[in-house]
Amino acid sequence: MAINAGDSMMRASNRASKARGARANATLPAGFAALSKLLACPVCGNEEIMVDVASRALHCVSCDVRFPWIRCGSTHIPWMFPDPELTRLEWKARYNGFLQSNSAEQARLKKGLGESRNSIAGRRRINRVLKGRKKHREQVTRLIAPLELRDLDWPADSADLLHRKLPRNQGLSSYTSNIFRDWAWDNGENEALLIALERVLKADTRQNIGKTLTLGAGACRLPYDVHRKYRPELSVAADINPLLLQVASAVISGETITLHEFPIAPLNEASFAVEQKCRAPASDGSLDGENFLYLLADATSPPIAKHSFDTVITPWLIDILPQDLRAFMPRINHLLPEGGVWLNTGTLAFFHKEVSWCYSEEEVLGMVEENGFEILSVERQPVPYLQSPHSAHGRVENVLSFCARKYDEATIPQSYHYLPDWIVDTSQAVPNSADIVVSSSSHLLSAQVLATIDGKRSINQISRAVASQYGLGTPETIQAVKRVLVDAWEENCFEEPDPDI
Ligand SMILES: C[S@@+](CC[C@H](N)C(=O)[O-])C[C@H]1O[C@@H](n2cnc3c(N)ncnc32)[C@H](O)[C@@H]1O
Structure with missing residues (x-):
């Protein structure tokens, strides 16, 4: 069964109901009485939005979707996205991306710190950035904590949710x-x-x-x-x-x-x-x-x-x-x-x-x-x-x-979706284009080159293995293989993961 915005919100709503007892003393956040009158539901467009203090959410009385609010000290910020759960999941993915690039950067800096060619000033500089990156990770993690992203999981079938990506x-x-x-x-x-x-x-x-x-x-x-x-x-x-x-x-x-x-x-x-x-x-x-x-x-x-x-x-x-x-x-x-x-x-x-x-x-x-x-x-x-x-x-x-x-009204177009229908609806034909042909052959070459790496083969050996499949000359293939490997190296694909992070 496809899980739609309503289903995922119902789950959120059920979780909220369970927590309701503990939150009986919750009060109306500052400014929400005025704010709720200015809002409309991003799912159905209905303009009657209720503040449900007990479940800590704004509630569309027409389509029944609940929009939670997140807390920052004494401030409360409504999370008014068409699918609140999906959007939190997307921010979880972005936060994970931040953690990964922070870890890769810390690993690169630690490796740099160990290089014998560093001067004293060079070591001081790298150390400074490393300490900064560590603290930055903690600072961002603390700031983002009210989103409670840690325990979120993707629903089994999220195709329908993609529309709101x-x-x-x-x-x-x-x-x-x-x-x-x-x-x-x-x-x-x-x-x-x-x-x-x-x-x-x-x-x-x-x-x-x-x-x-x-x-x-x-x-x-x-x-x-x-x-x-x-x-x-x-x-x-x-x-x-x-x-x-x-x-x-x-x-x-x-x-x-x-x-x-x-x-x-x-x-x-x-x-x-x-x-x-x-x-x-x-x-x-x-x-x-x-x-x-x-x-x-x-x-x-x-x-x-x-x-x-x-x-x-x-x-x-x-x-x-x-x-x-x-x-x-x-x-x-x-x-x-x-x-x-x-x-x-x-x-x-x-x-x-x-x-x-x-x-x-x-x-x-x-x-x-x-x-x-x-x-x-x-x-x-x-x-x-x-x-x-x-x-x-x-x-x-x-x-x-x-x-x-x-001075005059304008006509509102249909609500906007970032992704095309053929990505969201998995039964539709994926359109062909000249860019796709070029991009697929370059991805294919990258995939073949990277798959041939076994820790023993040299660029010359990898090129010989790939050249036979493409009918290319050796010097041409060596250049192509080098380009793939330079890209991978620039993306830090050859870094060892840091066991301490
Ligand atoms: C170039 S920044 C400008 C930020 C701010 N106005 C300023 O002058 O510093 C663009 C801002 O738009 C926000 N943004 C991007 N896409 C948005 C969207 N679809 N809806 C609301 N905000 C969006 C970004 O998060 C960012 O804060």
Whole structure:
């Protein structure tokens, strides 16, 4: 039997019911009375979402799916993904990926430490990074602990769940530098971005920006600065990455979070691994948990009721979503009432496979107007971006900011799925393409070369074994085999696992 979203949620719900007795004293989390009125079910779209304090979940009264919330100190963050269990499993896989690459890195550093050619300074540097990597592993593990990932298991048949899969490029550590930029570096970048936004916001003549939603809020410095400056009645910061929102909620409620930074181009020995203290910028910098709230959700199908926010902010988001911007814009329109404002800032660095989705500034602005918005102001402004004080690397980005007011409804397209139907439905034909032919022969060669390795054969011997199957000349085969082995070596496939980790 296929296990669908409802089934897996029922299991979660049953587990929750068992725990209910022990949680009888649970109270309504701060801000949830207001927040639940703004939400819609990401499965069926119903806008009646109840807060079930006893089972610690938000509950769709129409399709009966329950969305748990995760805790970070005194803050609670709803986990509003269409299949909450599947999404937790995906973050478990990402966390495991983080642990594996951390272990591989530690093994590489330990091996490097033992090399006789190290100078004293070299040994000190490697030791510093090794200690940093160990601590970083503990720090991330502690931050992610409220997700309770350890005991999760994949259901036997998860085909149906694949429809809601998150893109692979959104990893646990994808935007760690943004955490330091937001809460540790104090290098003027956040102020510059706020100014870029303020310049276009001047065209908005409303008295107040009203209820404000930031999609792709990351580590939340921009929504925090906007909240402190414009005092909206409510701010909601939404992102798909639980690590970023865990850090943000801790810092914004007044905690200091310690996390290691490993700059790309360290300035000196001390910069190779830097223990950063992430904290709100001023001693009075914490915000009231009643009206600055967080939401774990996918912006491509936001679980937000129609017309429920007065302002929507998309900072550095619209070009990185794995979706045609043409399909995303009507969703933003849907969240705002007439007169509501969409504020965008960031680059237009689209990297889609589909060339037709990689829009120019002119196309983007034209599309804004086609989707029921009137552009009130638009500006390009250079802002510093990820200029770590410990790294020689850093960029200046000429960001495009605009302020657009909704005057008409746009038509919402069908809900968006990242994976094509022929992957989800295992009975459909897999389409053929020229890329697949090229990719399969190169994978085949890699598989044959790697399978021939037995710890005794040399490159010349492996090449002779492979050449006969491909009808290639010897020098040509040796080059091809070397290329496969260089790739494997660069991916650390020849490292021995470290028994201590
Ligand atoms: C380039 S970062 C920008 C983060 C933040 N706005 C800033 O300026 O630092 C993109 C952010 O979008 C988030 N994100 C990516 N895909 C998303 C999705 N489908 N729904 C919601 N957030 C998403 C990422 O986790 C990340 O925090």
